[in-house]
Amino acid sequence: MIEVHQLTKRYGSTLAVDGLSFQVPRGVVTGFLGPNGAGKSTTMRMMLDLDRPTSGSVTIDGRAYHQLHQPLKHIGALLEAKAVHPGRTAYNHLLWLARSNRIPAGRVDEVLGLVGLREVAKRKSGGFSLGMGQRLGIAAALLGDPKILMFDEPVNGLDPEGILWVRNLMKSLAQEGRTVFVSSHLMSEMALTADHLVVIGQGRLLANLSMNDFIDQNSHGFVRVRTPQPEALLDALAMARISTRPLAEGGFEVIDGNPAQIGDLARDHGISLHELSPQRASLEEAFMQMTADSVEYRTGDIHPSADGTAPPPPEDAGVARTGAADSGGWGAQWNRTSGKRRKES
Numbered sequence: 001m002i003e004v005h006q007l008t009k010r011y012g013s014t015l016a017v018d019g020l021s022f023q024v025p026r027g028v029v030t031g032f033l034g035p036n037g038a039g040k041s042t043t044m045r046m047m048l049d050l051d052r053p054t055s056g057s058v059t060i061d062g063r064a065y066h067q068l069h070q071p072l073k074h075i076g077a078l079l080e081a082k083a084v085h086p087g088r089t090a091y092n093h094l095l096w097l098a099r100s101n102r103i104p105a106g107r108v109d110e111v112l113g114l115v116g117l118r119e120v121a122k123r124k125s126g127g128f129s130l131g132m133g134q135r136l137g138i139a140a141a142l143l144g145d146p147k148i149l150m151f152d153e154p155v156n157g158l159d160p161e162g163i164l165w166v167r168n169l170m171k172s173l174a175q176e177g178r179t180v181f182v183s184s185h186l187m188s189e190m191a192l193t194a195d196h197l198v199v200i201g202q203g204r205l206l207a208n209l210s211m212n213d214f215i216d217q218n219s220h221g222f223v224r225v226r227t228p229q230p231e232a233l234l235d236a237l238a239m240a241r242i243s244t245r246p247l248a249e250g251g252f253e254v255i256d257g258n259p260a261q262i263g264d265l266a267r268d269h270g271i272s273l274h275e276l277s278p279q280r281a282s283l284e285e286a287f288m289q290m291t292a293d294s295v296e297y298r299t300g301d302i303h304p305s306a307d308g309t310a311p312p313p314p315e316d317a318g319v320a321r322t323g324a325a326d327s328g329g330w331g332a333q334w335n336r337t338s339g340k341r342r343k344e345s
């Protein structure tokens with residue numbers, strides 16, 4: 001179990017972590033979610049005593065990291081995949097780590113097999129792809145067979161096969177009863193991996209809840225409607241006290257309505273429908289709304305969409321819905337939304 005208590009880190013005028021308190025329980029995958037710059041890596045570095053808190057504390061099984069005897073046997077971590085001497089082979093990198101914590105050399109072979117790097121064990125890690133580097137970092141984390149594992153954005157830069165592999169690995173490690181703490185800036189990734197969520201923005205705790213609760217609270221349904229007689233249908237819906245919101249490209253969405261009710265209402269008023277489709281708000285969008293006020297660099301400032309027009313700011317998230325839960329990343333959602341809208345209209 002990891003316990004974070006009133007953890008604060010200040011770098012000059014930047015308050016990177018601001019009074020964070022939470023616990024990471026064993027036996028589940030806990031997702032540590034927040035936009036870029038939220039303070040995830042800083043928090044993780046402080047968990048490993050790689051950075052000193054301005055105030056507050058972190059304990060691992062009740063002790064600070066530096067108090068752990070042979071720490072690799074308590075907690076394994078992948079923070080920075082490229083933090084490996086480039087001239088050292090994968091095998092030798094793992095061997096010196098093993099020696100430093102009195103882990104038998106045979107374990108090096110085992111973890112190389114686990115992460116699928118046995119074939120390249122004698123190659124220098126400097127020539128490794130990002131994916132191979134991530135695998136080597138995961139091998140190092142697993143080396144001491146620790147009860148607690150921590151991964152900072154482990155799927156960044158991985159191909160789909162690698163992402164699936166990491167996802168399944170985390171789940172199986174949790175199923176073995178271990179504590180698994182994994183950070184990401186992508187809700188879509190966490191939705192597929194995490195059982196529990198700790199969400200932060202600008203160093204502050206925004207939410208600490210189970211993935212199921214997050215889904216229950218945030219994936220509201222709505223119905224997209226298109227009709228050649230929009231005024232007539234909007235009047236009928238208003239009379240039935242059903243609320244709607246317009247879509248930029250025409251048509252509208254019915255909030256908390258069900259398709260059968262809307263279809264019957266249209267028929268009763270002799271209105272034809274060209275679309276009546278139930279939708280789900282994406283979890284990515286709920287996450288973006290939750291963190292909108294805390295995003296350090298606005299998407300619109302740094303990622304203009306392909307045609308040069310600025311994407312809508314996150315504040316408009318309630319209007320621009322996609323229903324897709326597979327965003328390509330922080331910002332990709334907006335570009336994708338505008339691309340999709342253009343194609344449909």
Ligand SMILES: Nc1ncnc2c1ncn2[C@@H]1O[C@H](COP(=O)(O)OP(=O)(O)O)[C@@H](O)[C@H]1O
Pocket residue numbers: 011014015016034035036037038039040041042043296
């Ligand atoms: N060593 C450092 N010196 C100064 N500022 C830092 C340092 N590390 C992180 N920061 C700042 O702290 C904030 C949090 O960064 P970080 O923990 O890397 O966020 P995340 O991992 O969530 O993207 C950012 O504003 C970042 O610029």
Ligand SMILES: [Mg+2]
Pocket residue numbers: 040041042152153
């Ligand atoms: Mg980070």
